[in-house]
Amino acid sequence: MMSYRTLPGKMVPLIRATYQNKFFLWNMFGNIGPLVFALFAVPYIYGNASREYVGFLTITWAAIGYTGLFDFGLSRALLYFAAASKFNRQTDLEGAIRKSVLFAIGISIAINLLLYLFSERLSQSLAVRGDDQLAAMFIISATLPIYLVSNMIRxxxxxxxxxxxxxxxKFAAYVSLFLCPxxxxxxxxxxxxxxCVAYGAVRLACCLYALAKLLPRLxxxxAPAAERVSIPIGKILGFGGWATVSSTISPLMVYGDRFALAYFNGASAMAIYALLQEFIGKTILLSSSYIxxxxxxxxxxxxxxxxxxxxREHxxxxxFSVIIYAGCLLVSPIFVAFWLDVTIAEVAFLAAAMSIGFMFNSIAQAPLAYLLARGHPRRIAHAHVVEALLYFPLLIVAARQHGVVGAAIVGVLRQIFDYGILSWQARRQTA
Incomplete structure (x- = not known):
């Protein structure tokens, strides 16, 4: 028993639990697998295409990655109600999915109508050049229902x-982002x-596969019709609406520092900062896959x-996070120094700050998942609104007066605060 009080001893049950958790291993396959494929595909794409092609392709990746914002959080709501239906088999999950899909199709039609009406202004603001890019933009918009519905089924x-x-x-859908081009x-x-046509076709095939697996389980x-407990669309949208507030604010806080640094210090100041942030930030997939x-x-x-x-899992x-980000602290300065041909001393402070910050961000996945699982997206949204109101003014002052160092320090403080406020909200629920 004494051995478990040391760090290596504490790792024994963690390693055992991780190995035995097949769900976690499948999540790793779906989240990390496409990134491994991208390590080989992206250099090939960059080396054999024009800058204009690559630039628009990255915009396309971002657009597909954030299609979830257009479903008003219904995907997260369906995850919650699907899990709840395992406890209460009378829950009409099938009806909830049907209502959500119809709502998503309606939203897609409205978005396509708006895009058609404002296509000229939008193409100018996005610097869309030529018929090919314009057609690509409309294809992504036209296939939006496929992306939304497939996310809900997943x-x-x-x-x-x-x-x-x-x-x-997930693996097939996200590998296709790199494989198709x-x-x-x-x-x-x-x-x-x-x-974009290939993206839509692959996503449709993935959607049909997921649907074929889901329908027999449903x-x-x-339950017999007389026993089914219907979930009103208002309740689904209520959950999804609060989840959307969080999923909109969170990326703004994660990437807001780059915009502030670029505005006050110029894009050249961001090279080391952005690469470290991407390298260390991607490791959040490990803890999120687990939780x-x-x-x-x-x-x-x-x-x-x-x-x-x-x-227990907290x-x-x-x-898990302490081990991962101790490794990031040691490895990331060497990686970035080699990649950008700078000295380790130039990146050591930023690497330390970001490793500490993302460690707290990683730990925060536990209370975040708990609050969502127990049906409290509103508490998460309130926490993120408070966090954003405190963070953005501090970020602007820090980036303007102290550059990347100031932005990094404020970022760490935000991530610590994020963990603290979400943990407090979870303790309120478990008290």
């Missing part, structure tokens, strides 16, 4: 703890509109059991 799979199927979908370039096709869990694997269970267990599980995530 979230429903995750809520039902069908992580294998959800991550096969690489294959088209290899056959001398550099049309961006063709890339059928076997379907997401238990999020449905946190939702469908009774309150005492969920509280015990949360407290400790695991803390240990």
């Amino acid at each position: 979230s429903s799979l995750e809520g039902l703890e069908m992580f294998k199927e959800a991550n096969i979908f 690489a294959v088209l370039i290899a056959i001398e096709d550099r049309s961006l509109s063709h890339v 059928a076997e869990r379907r 997401t694997s238990i999020q449905p269970k946190l939702g469908y267990l009774a309150e005492p059991e969920a509280m015990d599980l949360y407290r 400790k695991n995530v803390i240990l």
Whole structure:
């Protein structure tokens, strides 16, 4: 028993739990697998395409990555209700999915109508050049229903703890972002509109695969019509609306420092900062993969059991994060110094600051997942609004007067505050 009081001793149950957690391993496959593929595909794309092609392609990646903002948080809501349906089999999950899909299609039609009406102004603001880029933009918009519906189906799979199927979908969908342009370039096709058509076709195939896996599970869990408890669309939108507030504010806080630095100090000041942020920030996928694997269970267990599980896994995530970001602290300065041909001393402080900050961000995944699982997205939204109101004024002052060092310090303070306020909100729930 004494050995477990040392750090290596504490790692034994963590390693055992991680190895035995097949859901976590599937999440790693879905989240990390596409990035490994990108390490080989992206240099090929960059080396065999024009800057204009690559620039618009990165905008396309960002647009596809943030399509979730247009579903008003319904994907997160369906994950919650799918998990809850495991506890209460009378919950009409099938009806909730149907209502959400119809709402998403309606939103997509409205967005396409607005895009058509303001297409000229939008193309000017995005510096869209030529018919090919314009066609690509309209193809992404036209295929928006596919992206929204597929995200909802994937979230429903995750809520039902069908992580294998959800991550096969995720792996195929996200690998296609790099595979499609690489294959088209290899056959001398550099049309961006063709890339976007390929994206839509692959996502449709992935959506049909996920739907084929989901429908039998819904059928076997379907309660008699007289016993079904319908979930009103207002309740789904209520959950999703608060989740959308958080999912909109969070990326602004994560990337807001880059905009502030570029505005006050010039884009040249961001090279080391941005590369370190990307390198260290991507490791958040490890802790999020771990905590997401238990999020449905946190939702469908009774309150005492969920509280015990949360407290136990919270400790695991803390240990997990300390190990990961101690490694980042040691490795990231060497990596960035080699990549940008600068001295380690030039990047050491920023590497230390960001490693500490992202460590707290990683640990914060535990209370965040718990609050979502227990149906409290409003508390998360309130926390993030308070955080943003404090962060942005401090960021502007720090970036203006102290450059990258000031922005990094304020960023660390924000991430510590984020963990603190979310943990407090989770303790309110578990008290």
